[in-house]
Amino acid sequence: MDLNELVQISTAEAHQRAFLKDLTDAFARFSKPIIAAVVGFAADNENLKLGGGCEIALACDMIYAAEDASFGLPEIKIGTIPGAGGTQRIARALGKHKAMEFVLTGEPASGSEFERLGVINKVFPRQEVVPAAMGLAERIAVMSGPVVKTAKQAVLTG
Template sequence: MKYIKLTEQYAKYIALIELNRPNELNALNLELMTELKQTLAELDNNNDVRVIILTGNERAFAAGADIKQMANKSAIDMLKIDQFSTWDQIKKTKKPLIAAVSGFALGGGCELAMTCDMIIASETAQFGQPEIKIGVMPGAGGTQRLTRAIGKARAMEMVLTGKFISADEALSFGLVNKVVPVEMYMHEAVSVASSIASMSPVAAQLAKEAVNRAFETHLEEGLHFERKNFYLAFASEDQTEGMQAFIEKRKPNYKGE
């Protein structure tokens, strides 16, 4: 792979995907996004992987889309390229997906981080949707996920002015889960991932699906979906093992079945 690095067993049951265009601050071109889509699909089907961490480097998670690929395109060109279709695979990833963010997470980089289920940020992280400064607007979920995460007023300010926010602001706004020193952000992401990986993979996937549904439907339908997934968990061997381990006061041995 050219634009990403993959470590399938970074720690037990954890796969690490590293965006790998350091000279371009990990700008998201079509080739990188295609590789990412394919890699996520493969990991979703790998029973040895329970949690996926997506990261860049200390300087940049991803500083946006590759503007050079888009600058001379027409509206019809963009429609035919359909570059955002690759983002659908990220959204469809069944396994928990954690973004470990340091440095710039701007434009498509911010949108990519928000597509993940959790964001662990270093204290140097900066988030923004600066597309307005080059005559366009967010196109990969920036107006939608950002508004749901931090509210209309703050999202409007970021989207309409191109303002960046710091890691601490992102934490106070509810955009990220935790902010840690830059030398600790990967360690913290692995710690969170390890905690999730110790749980039932079946239950984790069902729970992730139910939480995401809360943003896509009204309360009554969401509650119905949650209940269905709760009952479905009882079809798994993990449910039997988890409850029996609780009764026997021992650590459960989950197998993802």
């Protein structure tokens, strides 16, 4: 994006971008695990209504999704890039070469494809996603809180 385009961003759009970045950054600082349950679109390739949905999912610690859920970072199609850390998170999840293709084409991927690539934990039939994610949360919730916090930080920071 060049500076002339940046000046043309509306105040509402600027606030939305800042909010999304703040939200995804907060996920990394949050001491408890965050589980995404993606049932529909984490990207809407047709009109970019949910362009930040994939970035939010990628910022979570674990992702459960419907087999037919759609993930994408289509921002390149409107002349910008994902602005909430999605480019870095997708590269860590997919590796450089696959991430380049995903980010530079803006093409979506299904939940099943993202599971095969190791980006998400598991796929389920649509009606089972939320109950499965809740079950995972319940299994983790019985563990020692301080140990879960330490384990999360160890995974995130090495």
